[in-house]
Amino acid sequence: MSEQIRVKIADYAVKKEEGMLITVGLGSCVGVALYDSFAKVAGLAHILLSDSALFKTPSNPAKFADTAIPLLLEQMISVGAKPIRLKAKIAGGSQLFSFERSMTSVGEKNICAVRNVLAVLRIPITGEEVGGSVGRTMKLFVQHRKVVISTVGSEEREI
């Protein structure tokens, strides 16, 4: 059975053994795929913003890099993953709009925040496709812990 779980914006999901986690349309958002190959536990988060501390009352912790990744990690641990075995692949953080409201785009901030959070948690990044100016769809095949990226008008590729 190859069940699919669709991860929406500012959301995350965990899947064990087999099937696929997919998140569609990462623009400045960053998709974080984590997996433990030994326990066959995979998780995917679709992060909208870098830092929950920027807001007085952050309503949804799954929205921010600093709160979403620990939440994802916690849920993966609860179904058998071990932090020390985890590997990460990340995608997204692009700049679709060419306005320069600030020096650093939201996408770049998101990438940077995700890298920092993963570094603090000591989870190595083993593959990535970040930056640029196109939207991406990210698929994580649980059984083969394969991460595939697609963009409008190009072939799917593994990272």
Add this chain to the structure above:
Amino acid sequence: MMEEMGRSVLLEVGNIVTASYLNALSHLTNLAFLPDPPLLVVDMAGAILGTVLAETNVAEDHILVLKTAFVTATGNIEGNFLIIPDQNTLDIIVRMLVNGACQ
């Protein structure tokens, strides 16, 4: 991908529609809305929407969606017109619309 002419037509149409829409909203709410110069992006809908949400720094989980039909002499255009105001503006708009409806 779209050619230059197509892109500039879309940009201009977007500009006109947005300006007239904001104008109408101004009349309804008695507030002034100032449009920024238009930008055009052709990509996945989710990627565009997510980026706009992130760029406007929305901490909240509510947006205002106004369904709009574009009717022309030769046919109708399918599309969606979304307005994503920040929370303060959304509060003001909703308040003005509700009060307006009561009068």
